[in-house]
Amino acid sequence: MHRGRESATVMIRHRATAHRNGRSRPFIGRKRPFVAPCLPLTAYGRPLSFGSFPTGRPVPIVRIMSPPVAPPGWSRWLVPPAALSVHLSIGQAYAWSVFKPALESALGLSGTQSALPFQLAIVMLGLSAAFGGTLVERNGPRWAMTVSLVCFSSGFLLSALGAWTEQYWLIVFGYGFVGGIGLGIGYISPVSTLMKWFPDRPGMATGIAIMGFGGGALIASPWSAQMLESFGADSGGIAQAFLVHGLAYAVFMSLGVFLIRVPRPAASTDGGPAPLEGVQVSANSALRTPQFWFLWIVLCMNVTAGIGILEKAAPMIQDFFADTSAPVSVSAAAGFVALLSAANMAGRLGWSSTSDLIGRKNIYRVYLGVGALMYALIAWFGDSSKPLFIVCALVVLSFYGGGFATIPAYLKDMFGTYQVGAIHGRLLTAWSTAGVLGPLIVNWIADRQEAAGKTGANLYGLSMWIMIGLLVVGFVANELVRPVHARHHVAAEQEEAVDVRQ
Amino acid sequence: MSGSDTGRDSTPAGRQGLIVVSWIWVGAPLAYGLYELVRKVTQLFTG
Numbered sequence: 001m002h003r004g005r006e007s008a009t010v011m012i013r014h015r016a017t018a019h020r021n022g023r024s025r026p027f028i029g030r031k032r033p034f035v036a037p038c039l040p041l042t043a044y045g046r047p048l049s050f051g052s053f054p055t056g057r058p059v060p061i062v063r064i065m066s067p068p069v070a071p072p073g074w075s076r077w078l079v080p081p082a083a084l085s086v087h088l089s090i091g092q093a094y095a096w097s098v099f100k101p102a103l104e105s106a107l108g109l110s111g112t113q114s115a116l117p118f119q120l121a122i123v124m125l126g127l128s129a130a131f132g133g134t135l136v137e138r139n140g141p142r143w144a145m146t147v148s149l150v151c152f153s154s155g156f157l158l159s160a161l162g163a164w165t166e167q168y169w170l171i172v173f174g175y176g177f178v179g180g181i182g183l184g185i186g187y188i189s190p191v192s193t194l195m196k197w198f199p200d201r202p203g204m205a206t207g208i209a210i211m212g213f214g215g216g217a218l219i220a221s222p223w224s225a226q227m228l229e230s231f232g233a234d235s236g237g238i239a240q241a242f243l244v245h246g247l248a249y250a251v252f253m254s255l256g257v258f259l260i261r262v263p264r265p266a267a268s269t270d271g272g273p274a275p276l277e278g279v280q281v282s283a284n285s286a287l288r289t290p291q292f293w294f295l296w297i298v299l300c301m302n303v304t305a306g307i308g309i310l311e312k313a314a315p316m317i318q319d320f321f322a323d324t325s326a327p328v329s330v331s332a333a334a335g336f337v338a339l340l341s342a343a344n345m346a347g348r349l350g351w352s353s354t355s356d357l358i359g360r361k362n363i364y365r366v367y368l369g370v371g372a373l374m375y376a377l378i379a380w381f382g383d384s385s386k387p388l389f390i391v392c393a394l395v396v397l398s399f400y401g402g403g404f405a406t407i408p409a410y411l412k413d414m415f416g417t418y419q420v421g422a423i424h425g426r427l428l429t430a431w432s433t434a435g436v437l438g439p440l441i442v443n444w445i446a447d448r449q450e451a452a453g454k455t456g457a458n459l460y461g462l463s464m465w466i467m468i469g470l471l472v473v474g475f476v477a478n479e480l481v482r483p484v485h486a487r488h489h490v491a492a493e494q495e496e497a498v499d500v501r502q
Numbered sequence: 503m504s505g506s507d508t509g510r511d512s513t514p515a516g517r518q519g520l521i522v523v524s525w526i527w528v529g530a531p532l533a534y535g536l537y538e539l540v541r542k543v544t545q546l547f548t549g
Contacts, residue, residue, distance in 0.1 A: 073514050073517060074517070075517055075518075075521055077525075078520060081521075081524035082524070085527065085528055088532065212528075212532075215532050215535055218535030218536065218538065219534060219535035221535075221538070222538040252527075255524060255527050255528070331545045332545055332546050334545055335543050335546025335547070337542075338542035338543045338546075341539065342536075
């Protein structure tokens with residue numbers, strides 16, 4: 001067997017013994033290398049589970065699949081395409097609206113009913129990322145990508161069966177529940193691995209993958225529309241379209257399963273796996289730190305502000321300029337929405353890469369501070385200048401995308417790479433919250449203002465100021481982020497456990 | 503990342519071909535999506 005595949009559990013010497021013998025405690029504190037005492041490690045030096053601690057004896061860890069370790073000479077530039085093949089596929093979720101009119105006419109559904117599969121898929125995305133993150137860390141990115149492939153593809157196949165038999169509940173279950181699990185596991189599957197391959201550019205690396213999630217809708221939207229046109233928009237045509245989607249995405253995502261590798265470990269001086277450097281915090285401990293919740297607020301506020309524009313972009317630009325000499329047509333509004341998608345995608349790669357140069361805290365100061373300024377400009381002058389409105393909206397949407405793409409690297413800075421995938425998964429509950437909060441604020445206020453007899457830009461004025469307030473809250477939360485206290489570090493946790501055992 | 507080989511050593515020729523194929527695999531659909539996006543964006547200025 002190739003040495004690189006020998007990733008099965010490797011044991012290291014019981015360093016805690018040195019502590020019991022009265023020697024120094026070398027691993028407490030920040031910026032110190034971490035090797036967990038008496039824990040089974042993966043081939044690249046990461047403990048698999050705390051389940052065996054503090055027994056002092058190695059305990060077999062049940063894993064479904066070993067993380068695939070890269071053979072010598074494996075290029076790290078093979079990892080971003082692996083990640084992209086998954087993210088470009090699952091990003092299809094944002095193009096669900098293409099199927100809505102066809103489903104409504106073929107199965108006699110209301111608009112609310114036809115949105116159910118998408119809504120359930122997004123809920124399942126958040127839940128599976130939050131609860132499946134630890135499994136992803138334990139079993140590695142190939143396992144996660146395989147699960148994502150099977151779930152996402154099966155979701156389409158079940159939906160095809162549902163459309164063919166005209167059983168709508170099967171489409172909701174297939175696309176929403178089963179496919180949604182594929183979205184969540186697939187979203188977090190490459191993040192931690194990419195940051196390990198690109199320790200010098202973690203923001204850029206995660207930006208590439210998460211840009212793919214934005215790009216997925218750009219591909220799926222025209223592709224799905226073309227397919228419905230070819231097969232027909234009746235239940236049989238929709239079933240064929242779902243079937244082709246399921247099979248095509250399975251083939252496309254298989255590249256990720258095939259290519260993904262974790263970096264090889266470099267041997268330490270004593271011959272064992274080299275330790276991880278810097279702060280390392282477990283996913284469970286991260287939840288008990290204020291840093292996690294400050295970052296949760298930061299992400300939630302940033303996403304809420306972005307969704308506020310994104311969700312109502314087309315009617316918003318039409319309303320803003322309805323009473324002017326140059327009203328915006330329906331097709332021009334569609335072009336505006338497309339431009340926002342481009343800004344969202346570009347921000348994911350561009351701003352996230354910039355964070356590698358200016359730092360994570362500073363880039364979020366930009367997202368939240370300049371974002372608030374952009375909203376203020378729209379509120380004050382938006383209806384007097386179309387270019388100003390468009391530019392400000394584009395900047396806000398680029399920050400929205402940038403916020404998504406930069407957060408994994410921010411988490412790595414705070415909590416290390418030890419269980420960053422699991423921590424990221426749990427933080428994505430902020431996305432689910434913002435997904436409800438943003439549209440709720442904008443739509444509810446617009447409806448109330450309309451009922452009060454207001455028109456045009458006045459429908460959105462109050463929403464803009466609420467968004468500014470939320471961004472200020474996020475800005476303050478970002479300012480409150482400090483390095484994680486040493487008591488939450490993994491080595492310190494274990495030493496405390498050793499002391500208790502003694 | 504400390505303690506890991508991040509692949510910055512020389513890449514064998516066969517793997518360079520794999521790199522090209524894998525980037526085309528993901529790049530081609532993305533290019534199609536971007537092309538369709540540009541077509542829609544022009545409506546903002548012509549519509």
